[in-house]
Amino acid sequence: MKKGFKIIVLAKQVPDTHNVGKDAMKEDGTMNRAALPAIFNPEDLNALEQALRIKDQFPETTITVLSMGLPKAADVIREAIFRGADNGILLTDRKLGGSDTLATSYAIAQAIKTIGNYDIVMCGRQAIDGDTAQVGPQAAEKLEIPQVTYAEEIVDINEKDITIRRRLEHGVETVNAPFPVLVTVTGSAAPCRSRNAKRVMKFKNAMTAMEIEAANADKALYEARPYLNITTWGADDVNIDPARTGKAGSPTFVKEIQSVVLTAKESKKLTGSDADINEFVKDIIDNHILG
Amino acid sequence: MANFYNDNEDLKFHLNHPLMKRIIELRERNYSDYEKYDYAPKNYEDAIDSYEKVMELAGEICADVIAPNAEQNDLQGHSIENDHLKYNPYAAEDYEALRKASCWGMTMERKYGGLNFGNVPYIMVGEMVSRGDGGFANFWGLQDCAETLAEFASDELKDEYLPKACNGATLSMVLTEPDAGSDLQSVQLKARQDENGQWYLNGVKRFITNGDADIQLVLARSEEGTTDGRGLSLFVYDKDKNCEVVRRVENKLGIHGSPTCEMVYKDAPARLVGDRKMGLIKYVMSLMYGARLGVGGQSVGIAEAAYREAYKYAQEREQFKKPIIKFPAVYQLLGNMNAKVKGMRSLLYETARFVDMSKILQEIQKERTLTPEERKELKYYKKMADAYTPLLKLFSSEWCNQITYDSLQIHGGSGFMKDFPIERMVRDARITTIYEGTSQLQVVASIKAVTTGVFAEKMAEYDAVLADATNLADQKAKLLAMTEEYKKAVELATAPKDQDYLDFQARALVEMAGNIIISYLLLTDSLRDAKFLPVANNFLKLAYADNKQRFEYVANGKPEDLEGYRL
Numbered sequence: 125m126k127k128g129f130k131i132i133v134l135a136k137q138v139p140d141t142h143n144v145g146k147d148a149m150k151e152d153g154t155m156n157r158a159a160l161p162a163i164f165n166p167e168d169l170n171a172l173e174q175a176l177r178i179k180d181q182f183p184e185t186t187i188t189v190l191s192m193g194l195p196k197a198a199d200v201i202r203e204a205i206f207r208g209a210d211n212g213i214l215l216t217d218r219k220l221g222g223s224d225t226l227a228t229s230y231a232i233a234q235a236i237k238t239i240g241n242y243d244i245v246m247c248g249r250q251a252i253d254g255d256t257a258q259v260g261p262q263a264a265e266k267l268e269i270p271q272v273t274y275a276e277e278i279v280d281i282n283e284k285d286i287t288i289r290r291r292l293e294h295g296v297e298t299v300n301a302p303f304p305v306l307v308t309v310t311g312s313a314a315p316c317r318s319r320n321a322k323r324v325m326k327f328k329n330a331m332t333a334m335e336i337e338a339a340n341a342d343k344a345l346y347e348a349r350p351y352l353n354i355t356t357w358g359a360d361d362v363n364i365d366p367a368r369t370g371k372a373g374s375p376t377f378v379k380e381i382q383s384v385v386l387t388a389k390e391s392k393k394l395t396g397s398d399a400d401i402n403e404f405v406k407d408i409i410d411n412h413i414l415g
Numbered sequence: 416m417a418n419f420y421n422d423n424e425d426l427k428f429h430l431n432h433p434l435m436k437r438i439i440e441l442r443e444r445n446y447s448d449y450e451k452y453d454y455a456p457k458n459y460e461d462a463i464d465s466y467e468k469v470m471e472l473a474g475e476i477c478a479d480v481i482a483p484n485a486e487q488n489d490l491q492g493h494s495i496e497n498d499h500l501k502y503n504p505y506a507a508e509d510y511e512a513l514r515k516a517s518c519w520g521m522t523m524e525r526k527y528g529g530l531n532f533g534n535v536p537y538i539m540v541g542e543m544v545s546r547g548d549g550g551f552a553n554f555w556g557l558q559d560c561a562e563t564l565a566e567f568a569s570d571e572l573k574d575e576y577l578p579k580a581c582n583g584a585t586l587s588m589v590l591t592e593p594d595a596g597s598d599l600q601s602v603q604l605k606a607r608q609d610e611n612g613q614w615y616l617n618g619v620k621r622f623i624t625n626g627d628a629d630i631q632l633v634l635a636r637s638e639e640g641t642t643d644g645r646g647l648s649l650f651v652y653d654k655d656k657n658c659e660v661v662r663r664v665e666n667k668l669g670i671h672g673s674p675t676c677e678m679v680y681k682d683a684p685a686r687l688v689g690d691r692k693m694g695l696i697k698y699v700m701s702l703m704y705g706a707r708l709g710v711g712g713q714s715v716g717i718a719e720a721a722y723r724e725a726y727k728y729a730q731e732r733e734q735f736k737k738p739i740i741k742f743p744a745v746y747q748l749l750g751n752m753n754a755k756v757k758g759m760r761s762l763l764y765e766t767a768r769f770v771d772m773s774k775i776l777q778e779i780q781k782e783r784t785l786t787p788e789e790r791k792e793l794k795y796y797k798k799m800a801d802a803y804t805p806l807l808k809l810f811s812s813e814w815c816n817q818i819t820y821d822s823l824q825i826h827g828g829s830g831f832m833k834d835f836p837i838e839r840m841v842r843d844a845r846i847t848t849i850y851e852g853t854s855q856l857q858v859v860a861s862i863k864a865v866t867t868g869v870f871a872e873k874m875a876e877y878d879a880v881l882a883d884a885t886n887l888a889d890q891k892a893k894l895l896a897m898t899e900e901y902k903k904a905v906e907l908a909t910a911p912k913d914q915d916y917l918d919f920q921a922r923a924l925v926e927m928a929g930n931i932i933i934s935y936l937l938l939t940d941s942l943r944d945a946k947f948l949p950v951a952n953n954f955l956k957l958a959y960a961d962n963k964q965r966f967e968y969v970a971n972g973k974p975e976d977l978e979g980y981r982l
Contacts, residue, residue, distance in 0.1 A: 328465070349453070
């Protein structure tokens with residue numbers, strides 16, 4: 125009987141696009157990250173919860189959170205650790221800046237290979253900043269492992285395989301996959317549990333080397349308690365080919381940005397006549413507003 | 416994401432009270448756990464930072480999980496399945512969220528897996544849980560029972576049960592019986608011991624909150640032939656034994672979120688907690704004091720929620736072409752409600768600090784000899800904890816009811832409908848003046864502090880704290896006059912040396928004392944944060960008039976009056 129799994133959870137720090145203000149976009153049409161609060165990508169939290177449930181069932185499971193992003197994305201790693209992840213790795217490097225989904229999935233796949241020896245990679249279906257849902261599947265392809273997308277619940281897991289219920293547009297599908305496997309989790313999956321009081325107290329000072337330096341923190345503490353060090357990797361640490369990363373490795377570019385203002389154009393005037401009422405009722409049934 | 420800690424600055428204010436440094440220092444035994452446990456604090460700053468971070472995560476759970484579940488938890492209640500309790504999924508979700516966050520066994524020592532938190536942060540979480548769902552609050556608050564095990568049980572029992580409690584095992588205090596409510600001396604449930612020394616419980620218990628909990632503390636008559644409190648012992652019963660039946664889940668006015676059970680024990684094997692015959696007179700009394708502090712937190716939490724509902728509604732509801740909050744009759748109500756919520760909260764955390772100081776010093780006394788200063792401290796804080804706990808229970812629960820009543824009033828007809836949460840809060844509030852000792856019993860427990868001068872002593876201390884506050888000259892003068900008036904009333908009520916007459920006037924006296932103490936507390940708070948000054952002024956106006964009325968009632972009474980009341 126297997127006692128634990130080795131899980132890597134991919135987490136992204138994203139601008140909180142649910143609370144967009146007027147400065148959300150820059151002139152060139154890319155996102156103005158400085159104007160939006162940075163949060164844990166919501167569906168990545170769903171993915172973390174699924175990983176934690178496996179750990180609840182198999183306590184020897186280890187969960188490593190991997191995040192690629194700016195140095196401040198260490199916040200996401202801390203948050204995951206407060207909620208139950210064992211440790212985290214921040215992949216950050218100027219060379220990775222400007223990566224599109226292709227270059228990002230390449231960098232992430234390289235980092236996953238560097239971690240090595242894993243059973244499951246879990247991530248959110250998509251990030252709320254790009255909404256592409258491409259990075260997970262692309263990483264799986266690069267790792268040459270099977271992938272299960274739109275996962276809503278892990279129905280069963282044992283040493284041989286994992287059974288997952290997928291939430292699709294018109295129903296559900298239950299599939300079975302061997303290990304290692306990459307799973308992307310949708311927002312309809314169980315919400316992530318809160319932070320744990322003991323873990324918050326234990327890990328509240330966890331920082332990356334860069335942060336320790338910037339905060340001028342007591343180095344002795346980080347020597348005495350090595351678990352407080354959040355590992356940081358750069359492009360070279362995960363053997364990234366410069367041609368395949370950053371802007372150079374990203375075939376995507378923004379051609380044009382249009383400001384779309386949604387207005388209600390199709391208003392219809394109805395009277396109280398039987399014909400109009402009939403038409404209206406038929407309309408709302410057709411549009412699934414009723415029934 | 417909402418957060419009941421971050422959206423209420425008063426909590427942080429009370430968490431950072433100056434006495435906290437001393438409390439935490441003692442509790443942490445000069446931070447000796449730091450090297451042993453990776454989540455133990457290094458110093459005061461580290462500890463208070465940890466407290467705040469834990470309050471923040473609890474505040475998030477209360478706002479994002481517990482509060483949204485409150486309506487369904489109330490509507491669905493709980494049921495019986497195969498003789499045992501079945502929780503509704505909403506309460507179960509609340510429970511799981513708090514359990515996974517390690518907010519169970521919060522006050523237990525780290526060696527048992529607890530957080531080693533004092534009462535101040537523990538009660539603060541209780542306040543937030545109650546603001547989210549006053550009904551579910553009991554479910555969570557019963558972790559108090561672990562405190563009784565920690566204090567009085569043998570090491571063997573502690574090693575077995577406290578780690579479970581810290582891991583989320585639910586607890587219940589199984590005291591009340593059909594014929595033993597306020598009068599617990601009449602408990603009849605029988606405990607008998609077989610030739611091997613094993614105890615068995617037989618009998619019925621009634622009105623037991625979360626009765627079918629994992630770990631049940633049962634008060635039982637262990638001494639055959641006795642009829643009073645001295646024949647009662649406390650037992651711990653493990654649900655795993657499966658010798659108990661939930662015969663009924665009560666259909667109540669409020670707090671549907673926590674099940675109230677009738678329990679039947681049939682030859683249920685149980686283990687003795689502490690010494691025989693000490694069940695009621697020592698252990699249950701201690702349990703009860705903890706529970707009263709808990710009800711204080713629950714009352715403040717429900718009141719806070721009700722006040723916020725009223726405030727929001729008064730801003731949104733327009734009549735006569737303007738929001739109703741613009742009318743003096745409405746903002747006067749709201750202002751008074753706000754003053755009372757803040758006043759009862761100050762009393763709550765003052766009491767929690769006294770209880771902490773008294774309890775920690777008693778624990779330390781078991782480990783080593785106290786220094787003469789510490790002995791003095793212990794004596795002082797024990798006296799204050801004993802005096803303030805019933806005072807808090809009385810005031811907070813009564814005001815919790817007043818505030819939910821006033822909040823519903825502000826909602827007008829809508830408040831009477833089931834569409835707004837205030838109707839639930841009114842129902843949930845109602846029990847607070849009844850359980851863990853009725854208001855009438857809190858008066859009985861408080862009157863000693865009136866007649867022996869403990870409250871008066873504390874009033875003088877508060878006055879001294881305000882000595883340099885020249886901006887408060889008017890308020891201080893008023894409070895000194897109120898104190899004199901109070902002392903005069905005490906004199907008048909005690910002069911006839913008639914116990915029945917004193918009991919008759921007791922409530923007025925205790926309430927006069929409480930009004931003065933709460934006024935002082937709010938004024939003292941204003942020294943640390945000026946925003947409390949207008950609140951204190953509003954409260955003082957109420958208190959001043961209220962005490963005048965009570966004084967007149969006492970001054971115009973005489974022992975012969977009692978005859979006219981005996982119907």
